[in-house]
Amino acid sequence: MGKTNIQDLQLGAWQRASQFSLYVSWSSVNSLVILIDEYDVPLTGCLNNKDLFESVRAVMANFYAILKSNDRVLRFAFITGITKFNKASIFFGLNNLYDLSLDVNYGSLLGYTPYEVEKYFSEFLSRAAKKLCRNKDELFTELINRYDGFCFERSASIRFFSPWSLLQFLSSPENGLIDYWFESGGRPSVLIEYLKSHSLRNPEEYGREKTISLSELSGASDIETLSDIGLLTQTRYLTIKSVRFGNTVYLDYPNVEVRTAMAQHYTSCLLNGRTAGEVGAGSIAVVLREDSAESVFHILNRLFLSIDFQGFPVRDEASVRAYVQVYIASAGLNPKIEHHNAHGRSDLEVGVGDRHWVFEFKVVRKGESKEEKLRAWVEQMTSKHYGEQQSGPELKKVVLVYSIEERQFVKLHELVPQP
Numbered sequence: 001m002g003k004t005n006i007q008d009l010q011l012g013a014w015q016r017a018s019q020f021s022l023y024v025s026w027s028s029v030n031s032l033v034i035l036i037d038e039y040d041v042p043l044t045g046c047l048n049n050k051d052l053f054e055s056v057r058a059v060m061a062n063f064y065a066i067l068k069s070n071d072r073v074l075r076f077a078f079i080t081g082i083t084k085f086n087k088a089s090i091f092f093g094l095n096n097l098y099d100l101s102l103d104v105n106y107g108s109l110l111g112y113t114p115y116e117v118e119k120y121f122s123e124f125l126s127r128a129a130k131k132l133c134r135n136k137d138e139l140f141t142e143l144i145n146r147y148d149g150f151c152f153e154r155s156a157s158i159r160f161f162s163p164w165s166l167l168q169f170l171s172s173p174e175n176g177l178i179d180y181w182f183e184s185g186g187r188p189s190v191l192i193e194y195l196k197s198h199s200l201r202n203p204e205e206y207g208r209e210k211t212i213s214l215s216e217l218s219g220a221s222d223i224e225t226l227s228d229i230g231l232l233t234q235t236r237y238l239t240i241k242s243v244r245f246g247n248t249v250y251l252d253y254p255n256v257e258v259r260t261a262m263a264q265h266y267t268s269c270l271l272n273g274r275t276a277g278e279v280g281a282g283s284i285a286v287v288l289r290e291d292s293a294e295s296v297f298h299i300l301n302r303l304f305l306s307i308d309f310q311g312f313p314v315r316d317e318a319s320v321r322a323y324v325q326v327y328i329a330s331a332g333l334n335p336k337i338e339h340h341n342a343h344g345r346s347d348l349e350v351g352v353g354d355r356h357w358v359f360e361f362k363v364v365r366k367g368e369s370k371e372e373k374l375r376a377w378v379e380q381m382t383s384k385h386y387g388e389q390q391s392g393p394e395l396k397k398v399v400l401v402y403s404i405e406e407r408q409f410v411k412l413h414e415l416v417p418q419p
Contacts, residue, residue, distance in 0.1 A: 111160030
């Protein structure tokens with residue numbers, strides 16, 4: 001937006017603010033209720049235009065100053081938003097606001113707790129279980145795993161369901177437990193605008209523990225200080241899991257639905273905006289459920305060979321493992337990295353259907369022997385008994401060797417389970 005358009009915006013806004021001020025001044029005492037939803041949208045829509053951002057902020061500050069100067073007529077004001085911008089710049093005049101964001105007393109304000117779902121939606125749960133030919137209690141447990149888990153209060157004790165996803169499921173249970181959240185609220189304007197000029201942490205961060213200070217999470221941000229971790233928490237991709245040592249907030253994805261959406265975002269970043277299906281790496285879930293280890297080998301290569309050569313991110317075993325984890329998670333599965341048993345820890349394990357897969361990823365560089373690398377790690381997987389603590393599912397144990405030089409997997413070995 002050019003300078004002239006910004007000036008036009010300011011002039012129109014000042015005129016409307018003056019009209020509003022005149023209306024408020026004529027109102028009687030305690031007669032006005034103000035409800036403002038998504039107050040931050042005018043600001044988040046111009047994160048990448050600093051001049052426009054400052055102009056919009058000035059207009060908003062004037063608006064809230066008018067409210068403050070006429071607070072005798074206000075009976076009640078309620079303001080919602082995603083991103084908390086600097087109070088001194090916007091609400092400098094309206095200094096009697098109370099921030100509910102992390103208040104324990106309002107921890108369940110924006111969703112349904114499991115107790116509330118069982119109490120008020122029992123008949124809907126019974127109907128859904130009947131339509132899906134499922135046990136009611138087992139279905140409820142699945143709903144908790146997929147749609148519950150949001151927490152935005154400082155004690156980290158109150159968790160609730162996404163109202164949109166839960167109500168959509170209960171209204172049409174015959175569709176199954178599908179992902180509703182991403183299409184309805186998983187792409188807020190602030191996140192989309194932020195991504196135009198910033199990149200969220202790379203896919204290797206997907207499965208790592210994330211922390212933020214309580215003061216940073218509860219404090220206000222500005223256009224220069226908006227952090228990716230804070231933003232992902234505010235937009236509900238991350239949620240509070242625990243608060244330790246008084247001021248350290250541990251964050252993670254709230255549930256399967258959001259974890260899948262985040263993995264899809266990271267996969268899209270790897271593939272320059274394309275989906276795995278668009279590059280020929282279709283549903284890894286189907287392959288893991290129905291096909292052979294060799295099929296897994298080929299579908300992973302289609303994914304890795306589709307990553308752009310410029311700034312190629314695959315450097316070591318950790319990045320290979322991280323990108324496979326993100327790809328599998330984007331299909332709605334829950335891969336576990338560095339899964340421990342009594343003898344050591346495997347690289348990646350994932351259950352799907354009646355199978356439990358255990359993967360070891362090894363990297364070979366120029367001049368190293370692929371065969372020797374493969375043989376050494378086959379022996380390790382055997383001696384460490386990875387995955388053997390599982391009972392019931394068919395166990396599939398696979399070693400994959402990735403060549404840094406060739407930028408693809410070059411060796412595969414599936415261990416035959418001992419009788």
